[in-house]
Amino acid sequence: MADASxxxxxxxxxxTTETDAVAGVAxxxxxxLFALAVAALFERVSLTGSLFxxxxxxxxxxxxxxxxxxxxxxGAGSRLGYVETDPDPSxxxxxxxxxxxxxxxxxxxAASQTLGLGTTVGVLAGTAVGGGAFALTVLPRExxxxxxxxxxxxALTGLVFLTGVIGPTWVWELDWAxxxxxxxxxxxxxxxLFSALYGGWASAKAYGGFGARGRHMGAYVLVYLNAxxxxxxxxxxxxxxxxxxxxxxxxxxxxxxxxxPQTTVLGVSVTLPVSVPFVMNGVALFNDFQGVLPxxxxxxxxxxxxxxxxxxLGVGAALFLTEYADRGRFTQVVEIATNGLWSTPSIVFGLxxxxxxxxxxxxxxxxxxxxxxxxxxxxxxxVITSREAMLSVPDxxxxxxxxxxxxxxxxxxSVVLPAALPGVVTGVILGVGRIAGETAPILxxxxxxxxxxxxxxxxxxxxxQFTSAPPFVANPALLEATSALPYQLYALISxxxxxxxxxxxxxxxxxxxxxVLLVVVLSFYAIGIATRYYFRRRLTHT
Amino acid sequence: xxTVTDALGGRLTDALGAQRRRVREFVDETEPPALAxxxxxxxxxxxxLVGFLAVSDLTIAPFVVFLTAAGIGWFRYQEETAYxxxxxxxxxxxxxxGLIIVFIFRESVPVIRYESATAFGITVPxxxxxxxxxxxxxxxxxxxSMVPMIHGTVMVTLIASAVAAPLGVSAALFLSEIAxxxxxxxxxxxxxxxxGIPSIVYGFIGFTVLGPWASDQFQTTGQGSYLFVGIVxxxxxxxxxxxxxxxxxSSVPESMKSGSLAMGxxxxxxxTSITLPAAFSGVSAAVLLGVGRxxxxxxxxTVMLRGVxxxxxxxxxxxYGQETLTSLIARNYGEADGLQMDALFVAGVIxxxxxxxxxxxxxYIEWRMHNRLxxxx
Numbered sequence: 001m002a003d004a005s006x007x008x009x010x011x012x013x014x015x016t017t018e019t020d021a022v023a024g025v026a027x028x029x030x031x032x033l034f035a036l037a038v039a040a041l042f043e044r045v046s047l048t049g050s051l052f053x054x055x056x057x058x059x060x061x062x063x064x065x066x067x068x069x070x071x072x073x074x075g076a077g078s079r080l081g082y083v084e085t086d087p088d089p090s091x092x093x094x095x096x097x098x099x100x101x102x103x104x105x106x107x108x109x110a111a112s113q114t115l116g117l118g119t120t121v122g123v124l125a126g127t128a129v130g131g132g133a134f135a136l137t138v139l140p141r142e143x144x145x146x147x148x149x150x151x152x153x154x155a156l157t158g159l160v161f162l163t164g165v166i167g168p169t170w171v172w173e174l175d176w177a178x179x180x181x182x183x184x185x186x187x188x189x190x191x192x193l194f195s196a197l198y199g200g201w202a203s204a205k206a207y208g209g210f211g212a213r214g215r216h217m218g219a220y221v222l223v224y225l226n227a228x229x230x231x232x233x234x235x236x237x238x239x240x241x242x243x244x245x246x247x248x249x250x251x252x253x254x255x256x257x258x259x260x261p262q263t264t265v266l267g268v269s270v271t272l273p274v275s276v277p278f279v280m281n282g283v284a285l286f287n288d289f290q291g292v293l294p295x296x297x298x299x300x301x302x303x304x305x306x307x308x309x310x311x312x313l314g315v316g317a318a319l320f321l322t323e324y325a326d327r328g329r330f331t332q333v334v335e336i337a338t339n340g341l342w343s344t345p346s347i348v349f350g351l352x353x354x355x356x357x358x359x360x361x362x363x364x365x366x367x368x369x370x371x372x373x374x375x376x377x378x379x380x381x382x383v384i385t386s387r388e389a390m391l392s393v394p395d396x397x398x399x400x401x402x403x404x405x406x407x408x409x410x411x412x413x414s415v416v417l418p419a420a421l422p423g424v425v426t427g428v429i430l431g432v433g434r435i436a437g438e439t440a441p442i443l444x445x446x447x448x449x450x451x452x453x454x455x456x457x458x459x460x461x462x463x464x465q466f467t468s469a470p471p472f473v474a475n476p477a478l479l480e481a482t483s484a485l486p487y488q489l490y491a492l493i494s495x496x497x498x499x500x501x502x503x504x505x506x507x508x509x510x511x512x513x514x515x516v517l518l519v520v521v522l523s524f525y526a527i528g529i530a531t532r533y534y535f536r537r538r539l540t541h542t
Numbered sequence: 543x544x545t546v547t548d549a550l551g552g553r554l555t556d557a558l559g560a561q562r563r564r565v566r567e568f569v570d571e572t573e574p575p576a577l578a579x580x581x582x583x584x585x586x587x588x589x590x591l592v593g594f595l596a597v598s599d600l601t602i603a604p605f606v607v608f609l610t611a612a613g614i615g616w617f618r619y620q621e622e623t624a625y626x627x628x629x630x631x632x633x634x635x636x637x638x639x640g641l642i643i644v645f646i647f648r649e650s651v652p653v654i655r656y657e658s659a660t661a662f663g664i665t666v667p668x669x670x671x672x673x674x675x676x677x678x679x680x681x682x683x684x685x686x687s688m689v690p691m692i693h694g695t696v697m698v699t700l701i702a703s704a705v706a707a708p709l710g711v712s713a714a715l716f717l718s719e720i721a722x723x724x725x726x727x728x729x730x731x732x733x734x735x736x737x738g739i740p741s742i743v744y745g746f747i748g749f750t751v752l753g754p755w756a757s758d759q760f761q762t763t764g765q766g767s768y769l770f771v772g773i774v775x776x777x778x779x780x781x782x783x784x785x786x787x788x789x790x791x792s793s794v795p796e797s798m799k800s801g802s803l804a805m806g807x808x809x810x811x812x813x814t815s816i817t818l819p820a821a822f823s824g825v826s827a828a829v830l831l832g833v834g835r836x837x838x839x840x841x842x843x844t845v846m847l848r849g850v851x852x853x854x855x856x857x858x859x860x861x862y863g864q865e866t867l868t869s870l871i872a873r874n875y876g877e878a879d880g881l882q883m884d885a886l887f888v889a890g891v892i893x894x895x896x897x898x899x900x901x902x903x904x905x906y907i908e909w910r911m912h913n914r915l916x917x918x919x
Contacts, residue, residue, distance in 0.1 A: 043755075171761070177855035178862045181761040216810035220720065226709055227716040227725075231732050233777070241743065316631030324625060325632070334632055336902060337639045343831060343901040344894060345838025347868045348646065351890040354875070355645040360597050376638055383635060409621045430734070437740025440840040440868070444875050486742045486841075493746055493845050514743050525738040529731045 019074070019083045023207035026070045027221065030200030033063055034225075037193035047168045047188060057168055060192050061161025067199045068154030074206045075147025079140075087210035091145035096138040098201075099149040102194065104130030106153070113172065114165075142210045146218075150202045157195050161188065197222070238518070245515025248508035252277045252289035278512055292513055295488040298367070299520060302446070302484050303436050305371025306378050311428055313375075314382025321383075322390040323412050342380040346440040349377050353445035365481040370446025374435045381434065385427020389420040422535035426528050433524030437517065439486040447491075448481030485517040576619035580626050582611040587630060591637075646890050653686055653884035671888065677851035679874075679882045686885035688892060690851045694768065694866040695837060695893075701772025701860065702779055702836035707829045709776075710783025714828070717784065718791040719813055737781030745845035748774045753846060760861045766848040769860040774846065775839045783832035790824020790908070791817060795915065823911040827904040834900040837868075838893060844869040867893050 039045040040056070047056050054062075077083040107129025112122025133149040140148075160166050170184040201218045208217030254275040281291030317334070325331050353373035361368050393416050401411040483491075492510045569577060586608035593601035615623035659670035675689040713733065717726055752774070753765035760767070794817050802812040818825065847863045851870060854862045865873075867889040878886055 174859075176859050178859050179761070179763060180859060180861035183759055183761060186759040212808045212811055216808040219810045223712050223716050223720060226712045227721070227729055230709070230713055230736070230780070231729055234732050234736050237739065237747070240747070313631045313634055316628045317635050320625075320628035320632040324628060334635055336905060337636045339905055340898050340901050341635065341639055341642075343834045343838070343897050344642070345840065345868060345897055347838065347840040347871050348642065348890050348894045348897075350875075351646055351649075351871065351887060352642045355649045355887070356641060360594060379635065379638065407621050409624045412624075430738075433738045437738070437742070439740070439742045440872055443872055486740055489742050489746060490841065490845070493742075493749060510746070514746050517740055518743055521738055521740055522735060525731075525735050529734065 019077070020207060022070065023074060023203050026067060026074070026203030027200055027207055029063060029067050029070070030196045030203060033060070033067065033192055033196035033199065036060060036063075037189045037196055040189040041186075041193065043185075047185060057161050057164075057188060060188065061158045061163075064158030064192065064195055064199075065155050065162060066158075067195075067203070068151045068156070068158055070151075071147045071154065071199060071202045071206065072151035074203070075143050075151065078143035078147075078206070078210065085143055085206075085209040085211070086213065087142035088212075089141060090139070091137050091142045092215075093138065095146050096134045098198075099137040099153075100130040100134040102153055102198070103133035103149065106156070142214075143206075146205050146210065146214075147202055150198045154195050154199050157191055197225075200225070238522075241511070241515055241518050244511040245518075246512075248505070248510075248512030249276070249278050249515055251508070251512075279516060290509065292485065292488055292516060295483040295485045295513075296516065296520070298482040298484040299436060299486075301367060301482070302370055302374060302442070303432055305368070306374035306435055307428065307432060309372060309375030310378035310382050310431075314379050315386050315424060317383050318386035318390055319412065319417075322387055323408070323416060338380045338383045341376070342384065346377065346438050347443075349373050350441040350444035352376075353441060357445060362479045364479075365444075365446050365448055366479045367446055367482045368478040370442045370482070370484070371478075373441045373445045374438065377438065377441060378431050378435050381431035382424075382428055385431065386420065386424045389423025389427065390416060392423065393419040422531070426532045426535070429524055429528035429531060433521050433528060436524060437486055437521040439490050442484055442487055443490070446481065447483055447487035485513065485520060489513045489517055572622060573619070576615070576622045579611055579615040579619060580622055583608055583615065583623070583626055584630075586611060642894070646887050646894060650884055650887035650891050653881050653888055656881055657686060668888070671885075675853050679878075679885075684881070686881065686888070687851075688867070688888060690853050691865050691867045691870050691889060692892070693853055693857065694847070694864055695868070697768040697854075697860060698772045698775055698839075698843060698863075698866055699833060699836045701769060702776035702839075703829070703833050705773055705776025706779040706783050706832045706836065710780050710828065710832060711787050711825055713780070713784045714787035714791055714825070715813060715818075718788045719809070719817060733781050733784050736777075737785075741778060741839060741841040742845070744774050744778055745842035748842055748846045756861075762861050764848065766846055766863040767861045768854070768863040771843050771846045771863050771866075772860070774842050775836050778839055778842065779832040779835040782835045783828050786828035786831050787821075787825045790821040790828060790911070793824065793912070793915065794820045820915065821911070823907045823914075827907040827911075830900050830904040830907070834897045834904075837900075838897055840868040840872050844872040849873050 036045060036051075037060075040047060040060075045051060045056060049056055051059050074083065078085040078087065104126040108122045108126025111117050111125030112119055117125070133153075136149045137145045139145070166184060166188065168184050168188075170187070172182040172187075174180050174182065200221055204221040205214040205218035208214035252275075255273065277289035278291045279296060280293055281289060282294050283290045317338075321331055321334060350373065353369050353376075357369040357372055358365065397415050397419060398411055401415045402408075406414075489510065492506070492513060572580070586604040589604035590601055590608060593604060612623060612627065615626075654668035654671075657670040658665050658667045659673060660666070661669060661673075671686060671688045672692075673689075674685065675687050676685045677687050677690060678685050713729075717730055717733075721729060748770060752770050756762070756767055756770050757765040798816055798820060799812055802816040803809070807815070843866045847865055847869050849865055849869065851865045854860075854864060870889050871886045874882065874886060
């Protein structure tokens with residue numbers, strides 16, 4: 001849609017004028033205020049200190065006042081005909097409510113707290129002030145309605161900061177049984193943040209000349225900002241974990257021939273050329289560097305087990321639903337059940353595994369129970385994605401195959417499944433990424449141990465044995481409690497500071513565990529997303 | 543009334559008759575040996591299930607029979623075997639949901655009996671869990687009230703929805719209607735990856751960074767607040783809202799949007815007056831599913847909350863976070879046994895039923911929207 005229907009507004013727009021420039025500067029000012037507010041909220045900018053030689057609160061107040069005055073001036077100029085705009089008769093109900101909400105808060109808290117008139121008067125005053133702002137937005141022409149209430153709100157906030165009514169040391173005790181207070185440290189950045197959003201909205205509307213185009217502008221500024229914030233949030237989050245986790249992860253890393261541990265690759269014993277103790281060791285008394293190898297191996301086996309269980313089941317069910325079953329009661333019930341399973345909270349799966357699987361597999365937490373629980377969680381994801389992939393295989397393929405006179409199963413096996421394979425694979429990989437990071441279900445069914453010695457690294461393949469009593473096959477490794485990365489992180493957090501003695505720097509150890517977990521999970525996602533692009537490009541190019 | 547039951551009975555007999563006819567047709571068309579294999583597979587798998595439910599060591603025997611039958615069938619009568627196996631796999635999804643329902647309900651029965659209370663002269667099992675706010679598993683009187691946890695879950699869910707709904711719908715609009723193709727190729731995987739970050743990592747960051755910061759900012763005693771758990775959980779529910787809402791928005795037929803644009807509207811006018819109203823039910827289903835995710839979110843809440851099952855004072859005090867239904871289970875499963883463990887299952891039942899109702903409601907809304915837009919599926 002974005003490409004096809006972007007209306008080209010240049011035809012009606014005259015060239016940039018000074019007034020446009022003023023509105024543009026106001027939008028820019030809002031952006032600066034927004035950034036400052038975020039920085040102050042996370043204490044990157046000190047409220048008690050100063051910026052560019054001016055006290056921070058004074059600077060914020062000054063900028064807010066300037067922004068508010070600019071917004072009001074633009075509206076007034078437009079109303080008096082100095083600025084050429086294209087306003088509607090009214091700013092609309094949405095804008096009205098948008099303006100009323102902050103004024104209710106301001107009016108209410110000013111009356112009840114600043115003037116000390118009590119809660120009842122506060123509520124009344126808030127309603128009155130909010131109603132006034134609503135009327136002032138909705139009743140006049142749009143250029144006044146969408147600037148005056150918001151602009152004066154900004155100016156008022158700015159003046160409150162400038163005059164020091166709310167200074168850096170201001171505190172509002174809430175007088176609750178459980179003590180809490182609103183401090184200036186929080187209130188000033190938060191108020192600035194919301195004011196900046198309102199200011200940006202109003203000035204973007206003004207920049208677009210009000211009317212339909214103005215609203216388009218105002219909305220787009222907010223929507224773009226939102227999308228940008230989400231992406232920025234993701235980056236900050238990942239970068240934060242990486243920065244905190246890298247020191248612990250790289251503790252004692254050595255690179256060079258013969259430094260790493262020995263492993264067996266294809267029957268040949270190889271000494272790895274790198275040594276990363278954190279991912280190659282367990283925890284032991286005499287280790288120079290402690291690590292989380294057992295948890296990593298546990299996660300790998302856990303995921304493998306879940307995939308082995310869920311993928312055949314899920315693909316088979318999807319196959320039946322798309323290829324064999326007629327749409328009816330039965331498919332509907334299956335669909336409801338799958339979607340119900342998809343949204344079932346992970347901790348409920350854990351409870352279910354605890355009540356259903358644990359008594360059946362040796363009455364204790366075990367790797368096998370964890371695998372099956374996670375498999376059940378993965379199942380609906382596999383069904384849903386495989387079904388989508390199979391539905392998107394064109395019917396022509398099936399018809400062409402059927403016209404050759406082959407049976408239905410042969411059509412499915414040699415036409416539908418291969419064509420749907422990319423979608424299925426992508427869905428499975430993304431689903432695995434999801435369950436690999438799940439903690440809650442394995443908490444109750446599988447996990448044990450906060451610091452796991454390297455000797456307890458599970459070896460599933462090596463411990464199959466045959467017994468004389470039913471069920472004749474046994475695998476002690478599958479029936480033992482095992483650690484996994486997400487559980488290990490949880491155990492480290494809940495163990496608190498007291499457990500730090502065996503791993504040296506406990507904080508580093510925790511962050512490094514979080515980083516390894518994040519890397520494992522995100523690499524599943526990266527592979528899944530890359531696979532999708534690969535197949536999509538191949539499909540479009542051939 | 544009799545006409546209704548008659549009609550229902552008639553429809554039931556019809557359906558049963560049709561079913562019987564289809565089974566007979568299938569039996570007639572299939573060769574006898576293939577039929578024998580299929581019956582052997584079905585019966586042995588049923589026996590396996592029964593053995594498994596009865597916790598029998600001999601479960602392996604019918605399972606081996608099933609594998610053998612399936613193996614033989616695969617080589618001799620692949621067509622019929624594949625059909626049967628696919629059908630069994632489909633049934634298994636329903637079976638798993640059924641097992642979950644049976645087992646978590648069964649475990650919660652004792653404590654529901656224990657917590658009976660009398661209202662208007664009638665003894666209602668489990669009522670006392672909802673009419674008094676006291677959870678005490680140690681000293682008498684021992685009480686397992688769900689009220690504090692329900693309060694916590696409601697607070698967290700409200701705050702999370704306030705975060706996830708507007709941001710999610712706006713991001714979905716951006717992805718499906720506004721973003722240029724290149725930007726979408728960046729933002730969309732970004733949202734997916736956001737969904738992939740494990741909840742325990744969110745919880746860890748919340749615990750080490752947000753918690754101390756919030757307790758400092760609001761001058762609270764100790765750390766853990768519903769406000770910040772709600773915000774974190776809202777961010778975690780965001781990707782669900784975005785992806786479902788985006789699906790709904792892009793399922794609005796292009797012709798409707800083009801028609802509007804041809805009238806000379808701006809893109810934004812088209813979105814607010816055509817696309818959003820047309821996709822309204824789909825978008826609300828997305829928000830509902832997001833709410834479901836928020837209710838069920840466990841690890842972030844467990845790590846960030848205080849873990850004391852009591853109400854906050856006053857009830858609107860969001861700066862203190864005690865316990866939610868999910869974190870109660872995750873925190874207490876270790877030392878709990880007997881009635882207390884069963885009480886955790888009651889929390890599980892409440893969660894499961896709430897989220898299932900939300901999921902079914904969302905599906906109904908989506909189904910209605912597809913019907914109205916005349917799309918397929």
